[in-house]
């Protein structure tokens with residue numbers, strides 16, 4: 001049958017809550033500033049909904065997290081589970097276990113028998129009270145419903161008092177108005193007041209709990225909040241009463257309903273981890289707790305190891321968590337979309353600066369303010385490694401983030417744009433995400449970052465000799481990763497071996513600065529005329545002596561340029577950029593002459609390669625040949 005054009009002919013709307021005229025609802029103006037009392041019903045409401053209910057051993061695995069433990073009248077296993085908990089002293093002193101029973105005398109008797117010897121037990125007594133249940137399931141009038149309830153409360157009172165006399169056990173009554181949210185509000189209050197009267201001993205220290213169940217979620221969350229506020233306002237002895245909220249998720253708004261119901265007077269929440277439970281499940285305690293946490297309210301529950309908790313819960317429930325599930329899904333802390341990634345990358349950078357300032361000055365707090373990421377994944381056991389995942393929907397910022405996270409390289413904007421083009425076309429061709437490993441590999445390929453030759457040119461070794469004393473601010477470290485001596489102030493000699501299309505060339509050149517000297521060597525020995533554009537130096541994090549150079553190279557007369565990246569005072573960056581130029585057919589291939597034009601330079605290079613002497617100012621750093629070669633070879637950038 002198709003959907004109806006007028007569904008009002010089939011589905012009745014929810015009734016209004018009878019607040020008096022002019023009544024101003026309190027809950028919309030409130031804020032939750034403390035955590036509720038939590039009752040996990042995974043072992044009962046969660047368990048009763050499983051295709052294969054848990055074995056007692058599995059229940060025990062979850063028990064460390066739980067407290068509503070069973071429906072003891074359901075069968076021997078359930079009964080025995082409660083007995084085992086009590087007899088084997090599995091229940092910590094500060095934990096009250098709750099069991100549930102329907103309002104049927106023989107089942108109440110069996111259920112309370114299961115609790116013999118408990119320290120603190122909560123008897124959860126339930127019967128459905130809404131019109132449709134009264135009429136269809138019980139065929140009871142309102143009065144008969146009250147009688148059924150009161151008789152059950154009487155029996156619970158009698159049996160628990162007998163057990164208290166026997167063992168000293170303490171009992172709390174949790175009376176559940178099953179289907180409360182579909183019940184006439186005045187009738188719910190009347191029933192609640194009759195229960196209070198019958199129990200007769202509710203006090204500030206020993207409260208009676210009322211479970212206001214949204215057994216089936218049938219209306220918007222504001223209606224449930226109104227229902228709870230009405231009950232909260234009208235139930236007698238409010239200070240001796242605790243309101244327990246038990247929402248289900250049929251409309252997909254169980255979390256919202258709970259949050260509003262807490263504003264409306266709820267004190268306690270009954271739910272399941274990851275929202276297991278009948279049909280669409282009970283409200284999810286993890287989402288609720290972490291929603292509170294994200295507002296700066298401690299939930300009193302520790303989910304620092306959420307991935308592990310998710311694994312245990314899924315194993316015990318034989319279920320899986322959707323990838324988009326709040327907090328617990330595998331994709332909830334990942335951004336694929338370019339503009340999201342850009343915002344997250346900027347957010348991380350600006351937050352790092354803000355937090356560093358707090359550390360430095362001792363002023364302010366390290367608050368979390370991150371575009372698209374409501375809580376710090378690290379607080380609940382995740383890292384940042386999956387924050388950004390790259391697909392054809394990603395942009396330059398996302399790719400740059402992956403490079404920075406993995407290689408510590410903070411690419412200049414123009415290089416981000418240029419490398420992003422590589423990633424974008426790769427993703428579009430494959431139609432798939434590009435993993436970090438693939439991105440790094442593509443980056444190394446594009447910029448020839450390898451100790452082995454990738455491009456047509458490869459810097460095999462080099463020797464730098466200052467021909468005039470170095471200025472104060474310049475330094476030459478033996479591994480060549482420091483910032484190059486200031487361009488234009490020092491006369492430098494560059495001598496090195498460059499493999500060109502697999503053949504080793506010895507080159508030598510002089511210039512004011514290392515890069516100028518290398519350009520001179522390329523010009524004079526390889527007939528390769530190169531211009532350098534924008535240059536950016538970056539010290540690598542955690543090691544101020546290590547620097548990397550980004551630069552742009554072009555062929556004189558051609559407007560197009562290529563980016564290069566590398567260390568060794570920028571020499572590798574020049575070779576990296578040149579490989580981009582000479583390897584790309586769109587550019588005119590520069591003329592390369594492979595015969596050294598200066599024979600003496602070859603002899604000098606051989607001599608330098610023998611003793612590898614670095615002269616920096618007046619100090620002489622001598623590095624054995626094999627160590628120096630290793631240093632350069634081990635530094636792919």
Ligand SMILES: CC(=O)SCCNC(=O)CCNC(=O)[C@H](O)C(C)(C)COP(=O)(O)OP(=O)(O)OC[C@H]1O[C@@H](n2cnc3c(N)ncnc32)[C@H](O)[C@@H]1OP(=O)(O)O
Pocket residue numbers: 045048071073074075101102103104107126127128137138178215278
């Ligand atoms: C909303 C909830 O989640 S409530 C919890 C639900 N959980 C479960 O049902 C799991 C455990 N249940 C069981 O193992 C079984 O249902 C048992 C052992 C408790 C009872 O089994 P049975 O005696 O065969 O009864 P059955 O399961 O068919 O229940 C239907 C009967 O219970 C009555 N009933 C249902 N709820 C209640 C209640 N809260 N109080 C009193 N009677 C109730 C029904 O009216 C019906 O009575 P009828 O047979 O006179 O028409």
Ligand SMILES: CC(C)C(=O)C(=O)O
Pocket residue numbers: 045126176178179211213214215216246248
């Ligand atoms: C019986 C109550 C507690 C229940 O599980 C529900 O209403 O969903």
